[in-house]
Amino acid sequence: MIFGGGFRMMRELFESILNAIVNHDHYFARKIDVVSRQNLSPHKKLTSAFWMLTNGCSANSTDEYCRLAESTAIENLKHFCQVIQAIYGATYLCKPNREDLKKLLRKADKRGFPVMIGSLDCMHWEWKNCPIAWAGQFKGHHNKPTIVLEAMASYDTWI
Structure with a gap:
C-alpha cells in the first residue's frame, strides 16, 4: 500500500529517507526494551508520520493502519518533523540568496521569461x-x- 496507491512514492526514495532519519536520530532506530522485546520498527514510525501528513488524518487514526497509540503517533510525528528540518532544511527549506536568484533569473531569461523566478501553481x-x-x-x-x-x-523544483 505504501509504494503503490498509498503515498505514490518509489521504494528507493522511502528507503533513502528512512536511512537518513535513522542515521541522524537514535529515536528512529530499533531498540530492545526492558523485557527484551523489540520496540517499533523505523519503517512503522516513518509510515505513521507519512500517513498522518499525506492523508491529513488525526493521530488516533494511525492505530488502525500502523497499530500505534495516539500519544506515540504524536511523539513520532514531532520527532519526524524535527529530523526532516535538521537533515534537509539547509538544502530545501531555505530562502534563496542573491546568487540563487541571479541563477534562477538567468535560466528563466534563456527560456524566454526574463523576469520570472518560478511558476506559481494553486490547488x-x-x-x-x-x-x-x-x-x-x-x-x-x-x-x-x-x-x-x-x-x-523553479525549473529545478526548488519550492
Missing part, C-alpha cells in the same frame, strides 16, 4: 476539519470547505 484542498463557524467563508468547488494551497517552484 484547492478540502478542509475536513474546518470549524463550522468558518465553513461559509471557505466554500469551494463542491460546496465543501477548501483551502487554496499556493506553491512556487
Whole structure:
C-alpha cells in the first residue's frame, strides 16, 4: 500500500529517507526494551508520520493502519518533523540568496521569461476539519470547505 496507491512514492526514495532519519536520530532506530522485546520498527514510525501528513488524518487514526497509540503517533510525528528540518532544511527549506536568484533569473531569461523566478501553481484542498463557524467563508468547488494551497517552484523544483 505504501509504494503503490498509498503515498505514490518509489521504494528507493522511502528507503533513502528512512536511512537518513535513522542515521541522524537514535529515536528512529530499533531498540530492545526492558523485557527484551523489540520496540517499533523505523519503517512503522516513518509510515505513521507519512500517513498522518499525506492523508491529513488525526493521530488516533494511525492505530488502525500502523497499530500505534495516539500519544506515540504524536511523539513520532514531532520527532519526524524535527529530523526532516535538521537533515534537509539547509538544502530545501531555505530562502534563496542573491546568487540563487541571479541563477534562477538567468535560466528563466534563456527560456524566454526574463523576469520570472518560478511558476506559481494553486490547488484547492478540502478542509475536513474546518470549524463550522468558518465553513461559509471557505466554500469551494463542491460546496465543501477548501483551502487554496499556493506553491512556487523553479525549473529545478526548488519550492
